[in-house]
Amino acid sequence: MLTRVLDILYRGAGVLAGVFLVAIAVIVASQIVARLMGKIVPSADEFAGFCLAATSFLGLAFAFREGSHIRVTLFVHAARGWLRQVFLVVALAIAATIMGIFAWHTLKMVGQNLMRNEVTSGLIPMPLWLPQAGMAIGVLLFFIAILEDLVRALLGKSPVFTTGESDPRGSDNPAADTH
Template sequence: MLSKVLDRLFTWSGYLAGIFLVLIGILVVAQIIARMLNTQIPSVDEFAGYSLAASSFLGLAYSFRSGSHIRVTLITDKLSQPVQRVVLILVLLFALTMISIWSYNAIYLVYESWLFNEVSTGIIKYPIWIPQISMGIGVVLFCLALLEDLIRVVTGKTPNFEKNQERMAED
């Protein structure tokens, strides 16, 4: 049940990341047209940059879950299955620890920006926590994806990223 909820959450996060990618394209085309008309759209490069960050962070959990993250298995493939499992648990534990720290700091950054009413420095002024929140949400979702796969491996199941990577290889 929880796995299905997380799957939907990560999928929607991936869709949202895709929407931000499309938004980047729209902003770039709009700025090109504006320049052809001898004008500019204020802060469009800033919004495109925030869209890129949102797309990157919101896509982390989805791409991890689907097996799209790059993994180097040159050494681990030569190990026995039990040793591979131990190494995978250690790597997932290390990654979870690092991403948990990052999640805490990302959410704290958003909270501080909100608390101090920090605004952007560009031409268009807006609360800076609004574009920052995509980083906080994306990293927390990535942390949840790592935690779920760690639990799966510890309980003897195949991690989602390997399961989905195998499915993609079959297609």
């Protein structure tokens, strides 16, 4: 049940990442048209940058769950049985620790900017926490996705991210396990 709810959240964040990607294209296209007409779109570069950050971070958890992240799986795929599970647990524990620290500090930064009423420095000032929120939400969801797979691995189950990858050896693929 929890996995389904989280999958909906990850998929929703992935859709939002796509929306921000389209927004980048719209901003760039409008800036090109404006320049052809001798005009500018105020803060276009800044807003495109905000959209890029939102796209990048909101897509993390969805890409992780789909097995789309680039991972070095040399040791995991070379190992068999319990050693393979140990490698998975260690890798996921390290990733969860790093992303947990990153999520904590990112959420703290957004909260501080919200409390201080900080604004962007571009031609069109906007509350700084607003563009930072996409990053914070994306990092938090990525941390939760890694943590969920860590718990699955600790329980001896296959992490969900393995369903999107293929094992070069074939038969000993953890993705073949049911979850």
